[in-house]
Amino acid sequence: MLQQRWLPYLLLAPAILFLMLVLALPIVQAVLLSFQSPGGSFGLESFRRMVIDIHFQGAVRNTFLLTALVVPLQVTLAIAIALLVNTRLPGTATFLYVCAIPLGISDLAAGLVWLSIFSERGYLNTILHAIGLIDRPVPYLSYEHPAWLFASVVLAEVWRATAIVMVILVAGLQLIPRDYLETADVFGAGGWTKLRMVILPLLKPSIQAALIIRTILAFQVFAVVLALTGRIIPVLAGESYFWYALYRNAHVASAYAVVIMALSATLTGFYLRLLRVREEQMG
Amino acid sequence: MTRKALRPFVLYLLMAVIGAWVLAPLVLITLATFTPQLELYRWPKAFLPSRFSGETLAFFLTTEGVLRATFMSLLVGILTIGLAMAIGAPAGYATARFSFRGKDAFRLAILLTRMFPVAILAIPLAVSFIKVGLYDTPLGVAIAHTALALPIVILITTSVFLGVPKDLEEAAITLGCTRLQAFLKIVLPLALPGLAAAAMFTFVLSWNEVFAATILTVRNRTLPALVVYLLGLSPLNFRFAGGFFMVVPALVVMFMIRRYLTHLWGITIR
Numbered sequence: 001m002l003q004q005r006w007l008p009y010l011l012l013a014p015a016i017l018f019l020m021l022v023l024a025l026p027i028v029q030a031v032l033l034s035f036q037s038p039g040g041s042f043g044l045e046s047f048r049r050m051v052i053d054i055h056f057q058g059a060v061r062n063t064f065l066l067t068a069l070v071v072p073l074q075v076t077l078a079i080a081i082a083l084l085v086n087t088r089l090p091g092t093a094t095f096l097y098v099c100a101i102p103l104g105i106s107d108l109a110a111g112l113v114w115l116s117i118f119s120e121r122g123y124l125n126t127i128l129h130a131i132g133l134i135d136r137p138v139p140y141l142s143y144e145h146p147a148w149l150f151a152s153v154v155l156a157e158v159w160r161a162t163a164i165v166m167v168i169l170v171a172g173l174q175l176i177p178r179d180y181l182e183t184a185d186v187f188g189a190g191g192w193t194k195l196r197m198v199i200l201p202l203l204k205p206s207i208q209a210a211l212i213i214r215t216i217l218a219f220q221v222f223a224v225v226l227a228l229t230g231r232i233i234p235v236l237a238g239e240s241y242f243w244y245a246l247y248r249n250a251h252v253a254s255a256y257a258v259v260i261m262a263l264s265a266t267l268t269g270f271y272l273r274l275l276r277v278r279e280e281q282m283g
Numbered sequence: 284m285t286r287k288a289l290r291p292f293v294l295y296l297l298m299a300v301i302g303a304w305v306l307a308p309l310v311l312i313t314l315a316t317f318t319p320q321l322e323l324y325r326w327p328k329a330f331l332p333s334r335f336s337g338e339t340l341a342f343f344l345t346t347e348g349v350l351r352a353t354f355m356s357l358l359v360g361i362l363t364i365g366l367a368m369a370i371g372a373p374a375g376y377a378t379a380r381f382s383f384r385g386k387d388a389f390r391l392a393i394l395l396t397r398m399f400p401v402a403i404l405a406i407p408l409a410v411s412f413i414k415v416g417l418y419d420t421p422l423g424v425a426i427a428h429t430a431l432a433l434p435i436v437i438l439i440t441t442s443v444f445l446g447v448p449k450d451l452e453e454a455a456i457t458l459g460c461t462r463l464q465a466f467l468k469i470v471l472p473l474a475l476p477g478l479a480a481a482a483m484f485t486f487v488l489s490w491n492e493v494f495a496a497t498i499l500t501v502r503n504r505t506l507p508a509l510v511v512y513l514l515g516l517s518p519l520n521f522r523f524a525g526g527f528f529m530v531v532p533a534l535v536v537m538f539m540i541r542r543y544l545t546h547l548w549g550i551t552i553r
Contacts, residue, residue: 004381005383007377007381007462008377008378008380008381008383008386009377009383011373011374011376011377012373012374012377012378012389014369014370014373014374015370015371015373015374015433015437016374016389018370018429018430018433019392019396019430019433022404022408022426022427022429022430023396023399023404023430025407026403026404026407026408026411027399027403027404027407029407029410029411030403030404030406030407033406033407033410077301080297080301081301084294084297084298084301087294089291089294089295091295091298092298095298095301095302097541097544098302098305098306099301099302099305100537100541100544101305101306101309101534101537102305103537103544104487104491104533104534104536104537105491105530105533105534106490106491106492106493106507106529106533107491107493108491108493108507108510108511108526108529109491109507109526109529109530109533111526112312112510112522112523112525112526112529113308113309113311113312113526113530114308115519115522115523115526116308116311116312116315116523116526117308117311119519121323121324121325121326121328121519123311123314123315123330125328126327126328126329126330127330129327129328130327130330136326137326159304159305159308167544213397216397216398216400219400220400220401220402220494222493222494223493223494223507223511226511226514227514227522230514230515237400237401237402237494240402240406241402241494241497241498244406244409244498245497245498250406250407250409250410253402253406254403254406254407256402257400257402257403257406258403260400260402260403261399261400261403264398264399264400265398268398
């Protein structure tokens, strides 16, 4: 049928056109903007201003450190949740739903939720006082306690964004044929052996996909950090925001965005090469 | 007890601990929101408020700009649903039903679009939107949100249409329906609940989006953009109530589409 041949392209056309205009074009523009100075001349001026800014080094270090702390915790917790869901005990559906709740919570809201715990009159101090561990409130979210500041951001991020990893892994686990596990049972494999020798190797593509998506998102961490620490912990996306909204400089803001994109692309390439993920599993 | 009998007990205990880890912060922000303002700043602070009070929430809602920003968020969300479904659902249908040259390339391109940080979109969009008069408008923000939501909408609608048996559609065509009639009379009614879930998920994405909304608005801020703007200027109780107020609608929507959550993701990944 002739109709069959052009119909799919016709149906795809709006999406392709839209993504070209609102996704591909802006990316090119962002790169152009970052290589321009506010005066309009091309060069490395914006990158130079970005690099010599007092917040730059901290932003790079903090973004990397947060990613390195948050992503492994999320993947570990998500594997545990996925395995629990996969036991299919009565009530696991409810458990799955509860664990998926943070999918609907924004990074900003998550930051504010954890602010109610870590602020000076927050619930952590309330509880510690109630059980007699402290007399006076501890100011966790202040310059004097960088470790606590970091911990609060890590906890909020693990709380909020483990769900996306978990959902990918649960779906991946369901693809493992039941007979593989039954066969393992027949051969007398215990729970731990089964996990190490059967489940985890078969789950590898999903774990890799989840790793890539979460790492890329972790490089964009913004509102959680802003809500909990203000600018005490600068991060790359936050600096991009400040340069645009506060200093009205779209060029340096774009330079930060380009750095985030370059890091994401490098890491994705690295993961893909190293782990060989099939792209259809990257849902 | 033997080890085997102990197993479900340990598993349920683990589930309870993880469930509590997810739910406890939500309980705490709710408590903070309904604690009378004076008690919120008292030391030692009681865990439970002496009485439930709506004053913090009322303070938040009557702060200048909050109701307007809420309206903006709703408007942007609805516009995003319209745009994303109108553009994304046909693409989802095409990838679910047809095999055509370039299909793999298209799917890969869709996946790659998820790699781009929102910062790299928002800033050039702001620069372009100023030129074409879309800056600081709900439509402008909705366009940015559509760009972010579109890959997910296409993946989800693909799985929704895959869930409608192809045979039914073919039978209708064999029995004399045109392709369009078969789609409208057979496929659409069956796909409708899934499409509605996709639309609601799109709304949550838009309602929750912070970065692009803060960059693209100045006077017509969405709720998250306003809260970010006021973060350093507002008292704690404002921020707690803001967090609570932003979480609740998202939770309601997530509850409504809970049946679809894993289903949607599950099939997408296959």
